[in-house]
Amino acid sequence: MKNNDFEFKITLPIITPLLDDIEQRILSPLSCLREYDNYWMVEFDLPMVGKKNIRVTFNQNTITVEAKLREKYSEERLGKITKFEYFKKSVLLPGKIDSKKITSKFEKGRLEIKIPKKTDGTSIKIN
Amino acid sequence: MKISKPDTQENTLLVGFPSNGLVGTFSISYLIHHLKMKQVGEIEVADLPATLFVERGEILGPIRVYSKKNIFIVISEVPFNQYFAEGFAYAVHEFCQKNGIKKIVIVSGMGAVNQSKEAPKIYGLVTDQILESVLYNNGIPKFLEGSIFGVDAAIISVFRKSKIPALVLYAECHPFFPDPEASIIAIETLAKILDIQIETQDIQNRMEKLRIQYRNLMEETIRTLQHNQEQGKRTPQIYR
Numbered sequence: 023m024k025n026n027d028f029e030f031k032i033t034l035p036i037i038t039p040l041l042d043d044i045e046q047r048i049l050s051p052l053s054c055l056r057e058y059d060n061y062w063m064v065e066f067d068l069p070m071v072g073k074k075n076i077r078v079t080f081n082q083n084t085i086t087v088e089a090k091l092r093e094k095y096s097e098e099r100l101g102k103i104t105k106f107e108y109f110k111k112s113v114l115l116p117g118k119i120d121s122k123k124i125t126s127k128f129e130k131g132r133l134e135i136k137i138p139k140k141t142d143g144t145s146i147k148i149n
Numbered sequence: 150m151k152i153s154k155p156d157t158q159e160n161t162l163l164v165g166f167p168s169n170g171l172v173g174t175f176s177i178s179y180l181i182h183h184l185k186m187k188q189v190g191e192i193e194v195a196d197l198p199a200t201l202f203v204e205r206g207e208i209l210g211p212i213r214v215y216s217k218k219n220i221f222i223v224i225s226e227v228p229f230n231q232y233f234a235e236g237f238a239y240a241v242h243e244f245c246q247k248n249g250i251k252k253i254v255i256v257s258g259m260g261a262v263n264q265s266k267e268a269p270k271i272y273g274l275v276t277d278q279i280l281e282s283v284l285y286n287n288g289i290p291k292f293l294e295g296s297i298f299g300v301d302a303a304i305i306s307v308f309r310k311s312k313i314p315a316l317v318l319y320a321e322c323h324p325f326f327p328d329p330e331a332s333i334i335a336i337e338t339l340a341k342i343l344d345i346q347i348e349t350q351d352i353q354n355r356m357e358k359l360r361i362q363y364r365n366l367m368e369e370t371i372r373t374l375q376h377n378q379e380q381g382k383r384t385p386q387i388y389r
Contacts, residue, residue: 040364040365040368049361049364050364051364052325052326052327052364052367052368054325054326054371065325065326067323067326067327067360067364069356069357069358069360069361070357070358070361095358095361097361097362130330131357131360132323132326
């Protein structure tokens with residue numbers, strides 16, 4: 023067991039609430055946002071999804087992920103069966119970011135988006 | 150609750166509850182289903198907000214007891230905050246005392262951010278040297294360093310002062326998402342410890358659907374774990 027296998031995070035991750043859209047048959051995926059020294063890491067859990075069916079868009083400080091499920095997912099709620107076809111969720115990033123250097127990877131049905139922070143601070147002279 | 154179940158073999162209790170990756174929930178539920186275990190009772194935790202589940206018209210409590218031969222299971226469908234974690238740990242201990250349990254095995258998840266592409270690993274932690282041989286004989290590496298909080302910590306704290314030894318299995322898992330893949334390694338390890346055959350194909354086939362199905366429980370569990378973690382922070386006064 024290596025020590026670096028475990029998380030050394032700056033803050034507790036932000037878990038955005040799940041709000042499924044039954045009318046539009048859209049599931050809200052689990053996601054988490056973690057802050058590191060120089061970047062933000064946003065992760066989305068997208069099971070039953072192929073890489074080619076994922077669309078990620080970025081607008082100001084909001085990142086939106088949409089994905090089509092490989093097959094319909096049925097769930098009974100209050101006696102009614104809904105067949106969901108999509109995942110969709112938007113996550114608001116709390117700080118300034120460098121949108122040109124965003125990278126992502128998709129493995130085991132989990133999408134990781136690494137978003138570098140923008141540093142425009144001024145240095146302070148120490149007397 | 151007392152269950153009349155004297156057996157010549159050593160009574161073993163398995164415990165599962167929502168934690169990292171929902172590893173305990175998946176693996177213990179799968180065992181109940183796969184071994185066709187019968188529900189024999191429920192456990193009550195004082196002051197726990199009233200929660201009931203209805204399944205095919207049947208009313209079920211959130212903490213249930215199952216058994217088959219010398220194997221007992223306690224499974225909770227609800228995550229516990231720090232306050233209820235202690236109540237749950239004492240209730241499990243009381244159950245063990247009343248039912249002649251000789252050892253307990255807790256299944257939990259260990260959140261690992263940089264998960265390797267290989268199969269998840271599993272580690273064991275024991276409260277009594279008597280169970281060291283179980284780790285050794287089954288090739289389970291010891292959990293050597295780290296901090297534990299929440300229900301795991303509450304159960305370990307109660308059982309390390311007890312004569313009933315406890316073994317905690319920690320399967321490496323995703324820290325914030327349901328991880329049925331990690332639960333498979335936990336199921337296989339439990340099968341070795343209990344010396345039983347368990348086929349995992351069924352859960353392997355359903356892994357992706359389980360991740361969708363259990364999103365809400367995972368979210369609720371993470372919020373509870375975060376709350377426990379924040380409560381557990383002990384910053385020296387000078388740094389506040």
